[in-house]
Amino acid sequence: MTSVDTSGDIKGRLGPAGRAWRTMVLFGLVGTLFWNSCYGEDDDFPLGPMTQFAFYVQSSGGQINSRWLEADTAAGEHLKLSFNASGSGLKRAEVEGQAGLIERDPSLLQGIADRLNQGRSGPSRLTRIYVVHQTKTLDRGRVVRTVQRNQAVWDVR
């Protein structure tokens, strides 16, 4: 049954205090979002700035950088690891966000290898793990050159 108060009175009418704090909260939210959009960075999550795809890529000379994880197994196989966190524990974008830190301290890859080696034994165990950095260079909007290097390498203990 649909219930409606037909008396004309608003049941959910707010008092002055209720209106005041709600108004302040909304203004605070909007103000914070705009402030962070002007001066903030991703560190201000979840209150902006909305930087997704906000960067500029030049048509000629622009670069498309990608980083991901690869690994060697005890059997000599070379694997490209999952881009999802359910694989290595980090998503590709997170690997990219942490690549500088990992390059300075590749031992951080041990924890990722430990996670990946859970349930692996013998020849399938990972013995070496890589952060691979690929750079594609554009000319008039088209990829004309691809360079790939290992940004960090770690021998799994």
Add this chain to the structure above:
Amino acid sequence: MNALRGWLFGPVPQARIAWLRLIAYGFLPFDMLLLTRSSLDHAELPAELFRPVEIARLVHLPAPTVPAMYMLLAVVLVAALVAVTSRLTRPAGYVVAAGYLWWVLISMSYGKVDHDHLALVVALFVLPTCGRADYRDQNPSEAASWAVRCIQVSVVSAYFLSSWAKMRIGGPDWPNGETLGWALTRRGTPLGRELLPYGWLLHASQWLTLVVEFGSVLLLVLRGRPLYALVLFFAGFHVITYALMTIHFLPHAIFLAAFLPLELIRRRTAPSKETGTLAETESATA
């Protein structure tokens, strides 16, 4: 001043809050078990990789552990189940809001943040302020109006401030650059990669994106069919970005529903003699 008050508190039926709760709390299992499941995966990594974002640092959020994250998952989902059934809506709702914020802060504290969670986080914090709400409760409420406006503002902000960021970071020449080509090269679907040779089309898409994101403020002022058409347009925009590069923005996109008169769903299915007069509330909806 009166116009602002009318806009903020022009009453909305409580029923819309009930539907928005169903959307928000009903979405949480999908979000926590699929979209932000990385909170569980991160817990298995060394604490040295935990790079807490500012709010997490302010509250001294510790690096996650596997038992703590599973416990948090269970608490949030059980509280959401309680809140969605309109029981203990305030305490359960605030447990959900705080718990989910903890969860999503962990998910975003490993080197990359996603920008599609603003509306969901805001919704989880404002919906409990409305108290009990039933799908058939057509009584107008100022508290409901404020909560709906907060969600609407967060949806519009995500669009508008995206374009703002493009101007701030990418500069005024952003639409003529190769950002969309960059995205399609990295994560384009087979369909999306088909577009890579058509630079003019990618540039036109970037111009369109910029215009509609800045124009999203119209969602806050339009009424009736023009508003619903714009909501449909933005929904289509998300469908297309998903088809081209598997970016769905779902935690944000589901709250396009906040612009719709959801309260009419049950009203239309109810017997006519029970629906009553809604002239007062209809003027303030959408």
